[in-house]
Amino acid sequence: MDCSIGTHEARVRNRQMSNPFIRKLASRAHLDVDDVSALRQALCSVSQVEAGQDLILEGECPDAAYVILDGFACRYKLVPDGGRSIVAYLVPGDGCDLHASILNRAIHSVATLTPCSIAALPYQKIKELAATRPNIYRALWRSILVDEAVLQEWLVGIGRRSADKQVAHIICELLARLRAVGLGFEPNYHLPLTQPELADTAGLSNVHIYRVLADLRKDGLIESGRRYISVPDVKRLENFARFDASYLLLSGSDENPAPVGKLPDMTGQVRR
Amino acid sequence: MDCSIGTHEARVRNRQMSNPFIRKLASRAHLDVDDVSALRQALCSVSQVEAGQDLILEGECPDAAYVILDGFACRYKLVPDGGRSIVAYLVPGDGCDLHASILNRAIHSVATLTPCSIAALPYQKIKELAATRPNIYRALWRSILVDEAVLQEWLVGIGRRSADKQVAHIICELLARLRAVGLGFEPNYHLPLTQPELADTAGLSNVHIYRVLADLRKDGLIESGRRYISVPDVKRLENFARFDASYLLLSGSDENPAPVGKLPDMTGQVRR
DNA sequence: CGTAGATTTGACGATGGTCAAAAGCTGTGG
């Protein structure tokens, strides 16, 4: 599939914004026309990758970051015992491993989950953009920090949420992130996830994931089948999972939404 | 309190390297003499905070970051059901919430676990350093990215490691981080952690944490008591936990100390 | 068709949670 939203007249607009990566960055920081065209030029080398391919291996020092234009991918780590742990999902618009441009080392592997269309973003180009386009650099950093916020939320989920609520929470998060780049609106949007993948995400066994999905299905909260999950009533699932999207910082492109905070009040004393 | 810590002739040496934050940054990227003195000046307002105080509350927009000079603190999030999840430990040299200088919103709360000595680092100062001291800015970003690597490792641990190995892994990580700032070498260094704190870190109940600690103690892997854990033989514990410190990127200065001239120009664009 | 991966199912056991209470330390006020 391609991601052209308005198929009618929107050719110019399409060329400007059809790239979900650019849409995502534009939603995180203000980008002007020159920023957008600089990005378009930097992202010129597009390629197709089939499902189940590793894009990056932990420990490598790649020389380009990748941007997912279409399809799903994940960041993962392997544990000595042979298990796998998925530490992030990458949906259209997400980038992998901007980190390595600073750390000189990939701290996780990246693999495609579905056939993907990806663009390479050489670190050299990132440096140039950094030097000439502060808006872009700022947007990239915001993206990395939001990734960290997502990671924290997963840690909370895996540690302190019940299995059903945790799985529901992950599904809600993915839908919210997809909507943020213009996908996943339809009530029957199919998340292309398998049960083993969810298991490695939630830190559960795939048998237990099956049981959880069966329960959610029985309650009408989701529909699922071979390699897909869909959500008939997002609000209801979000309510069940107590999902609050604020950690995704999707609230438009407002650079400055902050309700100005006061000086640190060292009298907090919150426990529990 | 005030900024003059080292009063007399130990002033130079004291001010150069006694600050664990500066030591930590210097271990992550090359800092020259001017960088160090710029940092010293930025970190002048030091204060003492007792244990169990909140420094930052989730959702706030503070106007300064904090640096832990002495003591232990943690980042945590609360879940709707009343549980708490600790998502990071802050040891001397660590900073809190540089994130918020970009995101305009604290994505987690921060609380002290022991009495702490902290320095404030106003976002305004960060902006100035960013504009004039690329080495510092680069070191700050490396620190944030290493935080993310730690978060990933915790996610792996909580999801795919057995309780005993996970707890051992957390202990090993803390010791490694302490050694990196010149603490925790002695075999009887006491980590000031309570069982409920470890429980909220590992996603376990405190009763089960007790059982795990009792087992580790029985095997001579740790010693523990009221508010402390110590490790008689670090190598042995690391072997048990299959701990590999490479994700902490402690290996001296960065492997690729990017010549100052060709650094991505990270000038400006912090906040606003 | 046949193979490989996904899902489904059931039986059984292990890990870890909950509840409740006792026992130790530490700091505080009388």
Added chain:
DNA sequence: CCACAGCTTTTGACCATCGTCAAATCTACG
């Protein structure tokens, strides 16, 4: 110096969640 309050650790009994093992279906795809 003692009593007391509050936290932390310790302990045991019991139970729920979740993992493991094994096998049967089902679907896509060559």
